[in-house]
Amino acid sequence: MNKRKIAVVITARPSYSRVKTVLRAIQEHPGLELQLIVAASALLDRYGSAVNYIEKDGFAIAAKVFNVLEGENLTAAAKTTGIGILELSTVFDNLAPDIVVTVADRFETMATAVSASYMNIPLAHIQGGEVTGNIDEKVRHAITKLADYHFTASDKARERVVKLGENPDFVFNTGCPSIDIASEIKSLSALNFDPYEKYGGVGAKPDLSNGYLVVMQHPVTTEYKDSRKHIGETLAAIAALDIPTLWFWPNVDAGADGTSTGIRSFRESNRLGHVHFFKNMEGDDFLVLLNNSLGLIGNSSVGIRECAYLGVPVINIGSRQNKRDRGNNVIDVDYDRDEIATSIHKMIKSHHPQPSQVYGGGNAGKEIAGLLATLELRFHKTITY
Numbered sequence: 001m002n003k004r005k006i007a008v009v010i011t012a013r014p015s016y017s018r019v020k021t022v023l024r025a026i027q028e029h030p031g032l033e034l035q036l037i038v039a040a041s042a043l044l045d046r047y048g049s050a051v052n053y054i055e056k057d058g059f060a061i062a063a064k065v066f067n068v069l070e071g072e073n074l075t076a077a078a079k080t081t082g083i084g085i086l087e088l089s090t091v092f093d094n095l096a097p098d099i100v101v102t103v104a105d106r107f108e109t110m111a112t113a114v115s116a117s118y119m120n121i122p123l124a125h126i127q128g129g130e131v132t133g134n135i136d137e138k139v140r141h142a143i144t145k146l147a148d149y150h151f152t153a154s155d156k157a158r159e160r161v162v163k164l165g166e167n168p169d170f171v172f173n174t175g176c177p178s179i180d181i182a183s184e185i186k187s188l189s190a191l192n193f194d195p196y197e198k199y200g201g202v203g204a205k206p207d208l209s210n211g212y213l214v215v216m217q218h219p220v221t222t223e224y225k226d227s228r229k230h231i232g233e234t235l236a237a238i239a240a241l242d243i244p245t246l247w248f249w250p251n252v253d254a255g256a257d258g259t260s261t262g263i264r265s266f267r268e269s270n271r272l273g274h275v276h277f278f279k280n281m282e283g284d285d286f287l288v289l290l291n292n293s294l295g296l297i298g299n300s301s302v303g304i305r306e307c308a309y310l311g312v313p314v315i316n317i318g319s320r321q322n323k324r325d326r327g328n329n330v331i332d333v334d335y336d337r338d339e340i341a342t343s344i345h346k347m348i349k350s351h352h353p354q355p356s357q358v359y360g361g362g363n364a365g366k367e368i369a370g371l372l373a374t375l376e377l378r379f380h381k382t383i384t385y
Contacts (some may be wrong), residue, residue, distance in 0.1 A: 001031070003030075003032055003033040004031060004032050004033065004036065004098045004099065004100050004159055004372065004373060005032075005035055005038070005095065005096065005097045005098045005099075005165050006022060006026050006032050006097060006098065006101060006372055007033055007034045007035040007036075007037055007062070007091075007092065007095055007099070007100045007101065008026070008032065008034065008036055008037065008051070008100075008101040008103075008247065009037045009039060009074075009088065009101070009102055009103075009109075010024070010036070010038050010039065010042050010054065010086075010103070010110040011039045011040040011041065011042055011049040011103075011106055011108035011109060011111075011265075011326075012040060012041045012042050012050070012106055012251060013041070013042060013251070013315065014104070014251065014279055014301070014302075015103045015104060015109075015226075016042060016050045016053065016054055016165070016283070016284035016298075017181070017286070017302075018056070018103050018104060018126070018127065018176070018177055018178050018298055019101075019103050019126060019365075020162055020177070020283055020365075021177045021178050021179045021181060021338075021364065021365030021366075022035065022101070022126070022364070022365045022368050023059055023365075024221075025365040025366045025368065025369035025370075026369045026372065028369075029369045029370070029372075029373055031373040032369060032372060034059070034060075034371050035062040035063075035095050035097055035117070036054070036059050036060065036061050036062055036063060036294065036385070037061070037064075037065060037091055037095075037311075038050075038051050038054060038061050038063075038064050038065070038234060038318070039064070039065035039066075039067060039084060039089070039108065039111075040067055040068050040080065040084065040108040040140055040253070040381065041068055041108075042377065043065075043066060043068075044056075044068060049178055049280065049289065051064070053282050053283075056282075060122050061210065061287065062091075063091045063095065065087045065088060065091060066087075067083040067084045067087050067111070068080050069083070071250040071257075072255075073227065073255075074224070077107045077221070078107075079338075080107070080108060080112075080171075081110050081111050081346050084108055084110075084111025084112070084115075085109075085114050085115050085244055085365045086233035087111075088111055088112055088115040089115045089118075089119065092115055092116060092119055093119070093120060097121060097126055098121075098122070098123045098126070098377060099121070099123070099126075099149075099377070100112060100115075100116040100121050100122070100123050101123075101124045101126065102116075102123065102124070102126070102147075103126050103127065103188060103251060104126065104127040104140070105132070105136035105137070105138070105139045105140035105143070106133060106139070106251075106339060107135070107139055107221075108281075109143060110139055110142065110143065110345060111129055113125070113142070113143045113146040113147065114146065114279050115362065116146075117146045117372065117379075120259075120379045121147065121379060122136060122148045122377050122378055122379045123146060123147045123148050123149070124147060124148065124149040124151065124368075124372065125143050125144060125147035125150055125151070126142065126151045126153075126177065126368070127145075127148070127151075127152065127153050127157075127176065128140055128141075128147065128150050128157065128161050129144065129150070129152045129154075129156075129157030129158060129159070129160035129161035129164075129371050130152075130153070130154075130160075130325070131160070131322070131323040131324060131325055132317045132320065132321055132323065133220040133246075135352055136221070136249070139331070142163065144161055144164055144166065145165075146166065146202070147166075147342035148170065148301060148378050148379055148381070149170050149172075149254075149371070149372075150166060150170060150171040150172065150280075151172055151174045151364075151371070152171065152172065152173050152174070153157075153174070153176035153305070153359045153360060153370050154174055154175075154176075154325045154358055154359055154360075155174055155175065156325050157173070157325065158171055158172070158173040158226075160171065162165070162260070164229060167381065170375070170378075171243070172371060173359060174360070174364045174367045174368050174371070175321055175357075175360015175362075175363065175364040175367075176305050176364060177358055177365045177368065178224070178276060178283075178302075178305055178306055178358040178359075179306065179309050179357075179359050179360045179361065179362050179364060180197070180362050180363065180364055181283055181287060181288055181306075182291075182306040182309045182362070182366050183285055183309070183361070183362030184284070184362075185284055185287050185288050185291060186291065186309075186310060188288050188292075189292075189316040190292060190293045191208065191288060191289065193288070194286055194290060195208075195233070195246060195276075195278070195281070195285070195289060196276065198285070199278050199279075199281055199285075200278075201276050201277050201278040201279070201321055202246075202276070203267070203272060203277045204273045204274060204275060204276055205276055206244035206245070206273070206275070206276065207244060208244055208246075209318065210244075210334070211243070211244070211293070211294045211348075211361050212243070212244040212245060212246060212293055212294060213238070213241075213243055213244070213245045213246070213293060213295060213297055213344070214245070214246050214247075214289060214290055214293045214295070214296045214297070215234065215245055215246070215247040215248065215249070215295055215296075215297045215298050216236060216247075216250075216296065216297075216298040216299075216300040216302070216303075217230070217234055217250065217256060217297070217298035217299050217300070217317060218250045218251045218256075218259070218298070218299060218300065218320065219250060219255025219256050219259045220255065220319060220320045221249075222256070222301070222319075222380070223318075223319070224255030224256070224258070225244040225258075225296040226255075226258075226335075227255030227256070227257075227258035227259045227262070227309060228258035228259065228261060229262075229335070230259075230317075230318060230335045231258070231259045231262040231263060232262050232266065233335045233336055233337045233341060234298070234335075234336075234337070235262065235263065235266040235270075235340075236266075236316060236337040237337040237341040237344070238272075238275060238297070239266075239270055239272060239275075240337070240341055241341055241344060241345075243274060243344075243348075245274060245275045245276070245292070245363070245374050246275075246278065246289065246293075247263075247275055247276065247277045247278070248254055248277075248278050248279075248280070248281070249277070249278065249279045251341055258285070263277070272324035272335040286302075287310070287354055290302070290306065290307060290310065290312050291310050291312060293312065293313060294313075294347070294348050295312060295313040295315065295344070295347045295348070296312060296313075296314045296315070297314075297315045297316075297340070297344065298316075298317060299316060299317050299318050299321055301321060301324070303316055303319035303324075303330065304321050304324050304326050304330065305359045305383060307329055307330075307357065308329050308330075308356040308358055308359065309327075309353060309355055309357060309359060309360075309362075310329030310355060310357070311329060311350060311353050311355035312329060312351050312353075313329050313330075313347045313350065313354075314329055314330045314331070314350070315331050315333055315340060315343045315344055315347060316330050316331065316332050316333070317333055317334070317335060317340060318334065319337050324360045325358050325359070326356075327353065327355070327356025327358050327359065328349070328354065329356070330336070331343050331346070331347060331352040351380055
């Protein structure tokens with residue numbers, strides 16, 4: 001019996017952490033062959049070289065696609081997507097996969113979806129149907145209409161995909177694969193590694209034994225011109241609080257230059273003796289770090305997903321996660337240093353929130369692999385609306 005060839009395209013550091021357990025389950029499934037394609041910012045050192053962690057985890061890479069144009073602006077994003085279509089079409093032609101899998105809503109994922117669709121290759125989409133209120137939402141819903149199979153992360157997301165006209169027989173609420181990893185580390189009640197020693201980074205090395213904050217704030221593509229101003233408010237709040245803080249570099253999005261420049265400029269002109277900056281961290285370690293923290297500050301979806309499951313409190317800044325399904329672990333604030341600081345104080349004094357399984361219970365990877373092995377191969381749609 002021939003194995004089904006499943007091509008999974010990883011385009012960024014968050015994409016890998018989102019589907020690591022899916023890759024593992026595909027690799028272990030007797031009826032599937034994993035064809036792993038690493039592209040875009042996942043290959044770049046300035047954004048943490050996610051490819052290094054992928055290889056360290058034992059995954060063989062079938063192809064690498066270098067398609068990121070420098071600039072971190074809207075034009076660069078559009079052109080990066082166009083180059084991705086060109087390059088991925090060649091890769092798909094060479095690998096001849098039975099199914100292509102694309103992840104979430106980053107602009108580079110459009111290249112995967114367009115290439116597979118025009119080449120009549122069945123397309124599976126993980127994490128469709130969610131709502132955020134920025135350019136990611138347009139990308140996500142566009143990919144939904146291009147995709148043939150849908151593996152959503154929540155009940156409400158599944159309902160939205162069906163309302164978009166997709167055949168309910170091919171829309172599955174599998175939960176979010178990143179929750180699988182969170183379920184594996186949930187029982188670790190202490191930080192089991194030294195982040196400074198293991199991951200380097202720059203800045204002070206504050207004592208973490210009495211608690212620490214984690215910050216991860218990305219630019220918002222529809223507000224990219226204000227990214228430096230936005231990050232400045234968060235920096236000012238963290239600087240004033242004087243609480244040990246571990247800060248992570250932003251994604252490669254329009255506005256990332258403004259965010260990065262804002263961090264560097266503030267760091268050079270202000271004493272931050274309680275803040276350490278990292279480019280990247282292995283997904284398992286990052287979740288352990290979060291699980292043992294006082295809370296997460298910023299606008300990363302990890303605060304909405306994994307932190308909800310783990311019961312980690314989150315100060316969510318701005319519009320990036322607007323209207324996304326969430327547990328009761330999130331306090332929403334505006335880009336305002338005083339509001340951010342006040343909310344952090346409130347978060348620290350409050351009891352940890354109750355964990356939520358709004359994004360699943362930790363078995364998504366195996367469920368998705370099982371579906372990929374058995375679903376009817378199709379690259380056409382029956383109208384349902």
